[in-house]
Amino acid sequence: MTQEAELGIRDRLAQLSGVKLLRGTRLSAELERLQRQLERLREDTSDEEIWHSVELARNEKRPYTMDYVERILDDWFELHGDRARMDDTAMVAGLGKLDGRTVALIGHQKGRDLKTRVYRNYGMAYPEGYRKAMRTMELAERHGFPLVTLVDTPGAYPGVAAEQHGQGGAIARSQAVMLGLGIPTVAVVIGEGGSGGAIAIAVADRVLMQENAIYSVISPEGCASILWRDAAQAKKAASAFKPDAAHCLELGVIDGIVPEPEGGAHVDHDLAATLMREALAAHLDELVDVPTDELRRARRAKFRSMGVLANV
């Protein structure tokens, strides 16, 4: 099939992924058909091509959380600190207006040059970051503000202090808090959706991925060094565990794909933000009228059903 045909399918897939999905895991017949078509296209996908999507997701010119905040939200007010120990600069949280509606936003934040990369700890949060996220979720719940989370992290920070401050427990509790929220929640993976550090803020009613984002249980390098004992086999690892958006959609892990400008989000930040705003608004519109108990029930049922089983 030609490049043009693939683009056509991708466009339609992006549109269709906005349709109402019961419990987030059932695809409409039409979507499934397109999905299969896309799947056939992907059969020829070489390791190089999958690796290209990993590189795009990590591209340092790619828009980060604050790039979207500036373009999407009015009256942005950033919240700082976990009210216990410190302010984690790898995780931003705040309030803003999205199309006239107050929303709470939480997101990992990376830096673009050496200085800001270090300042943002490469987008790797400490437990304090997840505690800041949790207090923001609870604030949103008290006031009935919908919650948007933007996921962009290689993973939660693996350091001595992070362990001593309870990294595992913070990630576990953050998921529990998200599962219990009675407000509409939308999560978007905008770059790297790295493992526990990502899922901590991605237990949402709608989980979306940008077209060139990746979402995975381990980094390609980490997987390669464990399974092949060689981090240089990262490409092979990436093509084995398929972290790209189309595969995540197919597996029922995400509910939709947010299209990016031609060539990737880094090419045109403004257009990428417009596409993001449209996706967020569409999903929030569908969720705002759902009763809180139903939101909780459906969200829990969705994550409860994740996985593929065989019986003997």
Next chain:
Amino acid sequence: MSTPDRIDVSIEHKRTDPAQRDGAHPNTCPDCGSHYRDEELAEHLRVCPQCGHHYPVRAPERVAQLADPGTFEEEDADLRSADPLEFFDLKPYVERLAQAEIDTGLGDAILTGRAAIDGHLCRIAAMDFSFMGGSMGSVVGERFARACERAAEDHGTLVSVSASGGARMQEGILALMQLPKTVAGVSELHEAGGTLISVLAHPTTGGVTASFASLGDVILAEPGALTSFAGPRVVAQTTREKLPDDFGLAESNYRFGHVDAVVPRGELRSTLARLLRLFGTRR
């Protein structure tokens, strides 16, 4: 192949399953070098009588140590993992699964069922590190979530004993999704007024630490167990920090407030019985 230094109690040494260490017999104590016959170790709950080192315990033996004799009934034994990614590293995932089942006699890395502990009905979920490093994939997540739901319906308490290297890479993103799945199970249990008692055995790391194992109403840990989100090797490689000698160990986590008690294996059953009495059973 080098012979391990028998008195070395460094982290690298402690975190390694003795069965997997080069040259050492699995019944040789990595801490003091004493050697035991299988039945001697079993008699002492697989704790070194000489120095107190806690050897790994397989899931069926763990259940036998904790449950009243004859009370354990396994549930969901028929669940097996599918291979949605057709994952292939050095060999196919389906082959690894089959080999693990042959080697361990278990369908996956967790054994769940109903039991009584000192006369108190409860559910038990015991992980087995011998099955692919105790990694959590769809079956571990499903069995654990079902155990939560059954505990919520019936008896009110689930005792989990974790021993896991983390999420199972061979199931890709679906393995990560087992974190919120098990968390959803715990939420269900808690809303029904039920109780989760989480026992952390060596090692409990990665995705299991970042999900249900950290959500116990009460969290216990075995002495010397590594219980961390990131393992010492990853931390050392990523940060080049000098790790404290007790990095990630149960005793360190106790000091930092992440576990309620470090309980020697000989006292685990009586401690669980006391907790079951305190929380009571709800119908």
